[in-house]
Amino acid sequence: MKKLFSVFVCLLVNSMSLASEPKRDSARAAPERRGVPPREAPCKGPQDPQRISWPQGTMLWGMTRQSAAEERSSVLTAVALDRVTLGGAPLKDVRLENGHLTAPNLPAEDLSGAIFQGTASDGGPVEVAVCGAEPSQQDPAMRWYRIEIWDKQKESWENPCIATQRAPNPKALAVQGLWDKQGSRHEEPGKFTFACENGAIAKCIHWGYKPWATKDGQPLTDMHQACTRMARADYCGNGRSHTRQDNVIDMYDSLGLQARTTQASTNWVPEKASFEAAWSPEGATCLARTRDGQDAQTILKECPGRFEARAKDLGEGDHCSVRLKGKHADTVLLRNHSYGPSPRI
Structure with missing residues (x-):
């Protein structure tokens, strides 16, 4: 295939004309827990463009870190396909197919507001909210997701994807497989990776190397x-x-x-x-x-x-x-x- 452009380590995957923000009106709050005050619903609005910035080229997941000095201490490394909820009710049979999440009798866009259960690099649990889905112009079957995770320390929902000047509101791809701290990919049934657009996993897909x-x-x-x-x-x-x-x-x-x-x-x-x-x-x-x-x-x-x-x-x-x-x-x-x-x- 004739190459039409040079490739940059710092190339932004969101250059694929992710022009509009996903719909947010279908977002739901996480279910209230006994003895715990209700918390704010996810997907309330876009992230602050100046929120955070890390050096380009070094990131694998493109996620914020638990330790600023350690790139491999990602706040989110794995997401489960089971135990998903939507509007407080269980969402059954969620699957990942060729870069997009699906559920029976539910359009991809209607996954907005779904809450997934994830895991950080230290093994700790993480709640992940899907706030919207947009088809990729490169591959319409593939979806870009705006996601947020529940930050227990701040007690707020945060976009875990690292923002830069060129990508102030980064999104993520749903990718089959998991990556460990050594950067090695492996399969784990029922789990997948949310790869943010400024990280190498998503960049390489944008460059044409789709692992599926x-x-x-x-x-x-x-x-x-x-x-x-x-x-x-x-x-x-x-x-x-x-x-x-x-x-x-x-x-x-x-x-x-x-x-x-x-x-x-x-x-x-x-x-x-x-x-x-x-x-x-x-x-x-x-x-x-x-x-x-x-x-x-x-x-x-x-x-x-x-x-x-x-x-x-x-x-x-x-x-x-x-x-x-x-x-x-x-x-x-x-x-x-x-x-x-x-x-x-």
Whole structure:
């Protein structure tokens, strides 16, 4: 597939013309509990655009954190498909199909006001309200959801998606599978992930790597996982990011979903970029240099025994000085170029 644009680590998924706010009139308050005063209903209004901002490129879920110093301490990492309520009544047989939530005899838009039960990265329970659903212009079968979670400390409903200047009111995708603190995807029956648009999980779907889709008969699950590693510069495959805010990258893959950019534009100058790394679902398989300018020795120390100082030629001018050890050394699903210093390996 011919690539029509360069890809940015800081690219905003909400550039797909999420123009209008979802309807809110069907929202319901959580049921009152004995001995506890009634609390405010969710979905009362949009978030404050200046609420919070974190560096782009490092986020996996795109959620606010329990610890400001730890990106992996997300306030929401998993959501259950059972124990859903709507208007205080149980909502049965909720399913996730190809990027949208469904319930029997209920249009997707009528899920507004539904309360799901979620889990934070520390294992604590989280209530999640769906405040609206909008079809994606990229894929009408896929939905963008405006969500809120109940903040026990503030005693209020909050949009957990991290806001930025370019995405002041971010939304989320419903994605099959869960991601752990190491950034690894795994399946857990009856559970899914709400992935906010400024995080790598949602960005990679926007870039064409839908984990539920196929290309030429090949599932894209592994391609999507490799993309999340690449977007965050997670070389060791341990969940640690090595990118910085607004770093620009150009990606290309083995299936032709994204092709290498060769023509200069206002957003990308190929002559100023160089090959960075090749990627698999487990992280980098071949490394020429780091994206954030760190000496590559820091990566070798971070994951000792993973790489070896051995040159590898991938063709098309892409050369590595360090490569993965073991049976997955030749697995290359994605490659990327980026701006940065000369190779230091």
